[in-house]
Amino acid sequence: MTVSIGQAVAEFSLAATADKTISLSSLQGKRVVLYFYPKDATPGCTLESQQFRDLHAEFVAANTVILGVSRDSVKSHDKFQAAQELPFDLLSDADEALCTSFDVIKLKNMYGKQVRGIERSTFLIDETGVLRQEWRKLKADGHASAVLEAVKAL
Template identity: 45%
Template sequence: MLEIGTKAPDFTLLDQNGENVSLNDFRGKKVILYFYPKDSTPGCTKQACAFSELNPHFIEANAQIIGISKDSVASHKRFEQKYQLPFILLSDSELEVIKSYDVWKEKNMYGKKVMGVVRSTYLINEDGVIEKTFEKVKAADNPKQMLDELNG
């Protein structure tokens, strides 16, 4: 994970609507930047739906939720529509942002070593500085954990 107190690497990726989105677009807001392995899998769906349910509270706290995976724009669009997700999903099929945020790691899947996204979340402040990091988060608990962090 990147170090707390360092500037979060800026990026520009396509969202679920095929629009360019940059981290810098959210200066002046806190950003909940969460990395997840794959659209429509059980854990990722639990996490996204929990963020969705709590989204009004994040808006109240002047925070933007952004989810990033290596899935395609089309996959993100289907995921968003199926679960009516009210926040931004970004496609990083080239793994550039995923690697720059140090969440592409060796994992153990069914006894096999594979490379993949480790479910991780960054809390980035209004100035684009990393305030908190959370690695290997529990999908269902992470949204409430992040809301608690915002509300101190």
């Protein structure tokens, strides 16, 4: 079942960077920004992650946890997190369960071939676990600022 704005997000628990497992219920009482991105260490994903990193202190001040999600392995995430000095965790959704519940796996054209991949998307979940806002088919540059404005407006 796909998550809709105004509905509670189903519990999830995924392997994350630094040998952690992160579940939605463990974040109760905090706002959560879940940003889904196609692949570690690619230009758009690096830019998006850097912009979330650069605004991290402001998100924390607004009682908000940032979590990046892709299908990459935790090992790949650990390298990407270290290289970009990301102060937040990255979740590995190798079996696409979370991606599917947020309906972010799409057919995309790459070099003339259709491939399944993550459509860059971000979701804002409030302190009670309810989805408040979503951004789909977004451009990486400047997106983190727009999300921060939405967090502050909640």
